Amino acid sequence: MYKELFDLSGRVAVVTGGGRNIGLATAMALAEHGAKVVIAEIDPKVGEEGLAALQAKGYEAELHQLDVTDSRAVTACADAVVKKYGRVDIAVANAGIALSAPGEEMPDEQWHKVVDINLNGVFYTNRAFGKHMLDAGKGSIINIGSMSGIISNYPQEQVHYNAAKAGVHHLTKSLAGEWAKRGVRVNAVAPTYIETAMTKPGMEKADWYKIWMDMTPMGRVGQPPEIAACVLFLATDAASLVTGHVLVADAGYTIW
Template sequence: MAKSMFNLAGRVALVTGAARGLGFAMARALGEFGARLALFDIDNASVQSAAKTLSNDGFEVLNLHGDVTNVSDVTKCIENVVNKYNSLDIVVNNAGIVYNAPAEEMSLKEWKQVIDVNLTGVFLVSQVAGRQMIKQKSGNIINIASMSGSIANFPQPQCAYNASKAGVILLTKSLASEWVQHNIRVNSISPGYMNTHLTAKGLQNPDYAQHWRTLTPMHRVGEPHELTGLVVFLASDASSYVTGSDILIDGGYTMR
């Protein structure tokens, strides 16, 4: 019984920012538990390569190129998923960017770009997917937030990123509250420091890397595969009574 609760066979999962890193790892994990996959990314060559890799490994996968901040791209993405699979059961909003700059020096353009991708993009994908899920009378949305939505990181200055992820956490709760009546669950995952392309520059900076590991009780950064069990849990019936929650996976960073 417990094992079958994690079965995603027949379900359709869309993952944004799926060409690499956390997005690719989560897409693979969902596929391993039976989900049919749709990968959405702004990097066309990379998302095609990611889809080819998963397809060669035996997964059913659709690759989609587009920008999560573009309403037309998002609408076409959802339409293509539904046209191919006839449903959309799971959405993982993972696309994100970061700029590290002191608040007094950050340009308005940089601020807006971070907010647009990290927060507005999550809203747009959720909105369009939510309309389909309301028609289906079921659905599951998982937003990738960050521990940066709950605490201010040190030593890197990243006020726009922190603000965007705090917004994702509250947006998650708001959507969960509105859509619970439609049998749609909405939750967020807040990773700590993970070994991905988004943190690559920081990990190459001795000062940043030392602080990150020292301030994390496990004294290391996380690996993408360490997030996959949680996303499968939230995507499956194993979490059928979970909605509006933000779950931290940060090596103990925020328990201090």
């Protein structure tokens, strides 16, 4: 019985930013459990590399080039997936960036870039794929938030990132409330620092890294598969009673 709850055979999943890091690990996890996976990636080279990694394992996957800040493109992507497969069961809004700048000196352009990708892009993804799920009366959306949507990170200065991730969490709860009775679940995962290309610059700053680890009860960063496992749970029928939830995977960071 319980094994069947994690079976995604015949289901179609889309992962934005799915070409590497958490996105690729998530695509791998979903594919391993039977899902047909669509990588939606802005960088063609990264997307091709991610697709090749999936296909090398024999998984059914394809690539769509996508800029999540382009709402029309996101809608077109969702329509294309449903036109080809007849359905979309899982959407993972993972695409995101992280930048750092003091709040009082932050250029408008940097603020808008981070918020546009990390919050607006998540909403466009939820809206476009959510519409098809609502039509079908079922579906699971998982947004990648952050512990930065719960706490304010130190020592790096990233008010735009923190605000956007907090917005992702509340967007998740709001849409979950709207769509719960219509068969669509909306949840989020809030990771700690994960060892990826995005966090590498911070990890290479010895003073930053020491503070991060001193503030983390487990004393370590996370790995992409650890977040992918959280997404997998929320995507499957094992989480059939879960909606509007922000699953915090932070090595204990927000305990204190």
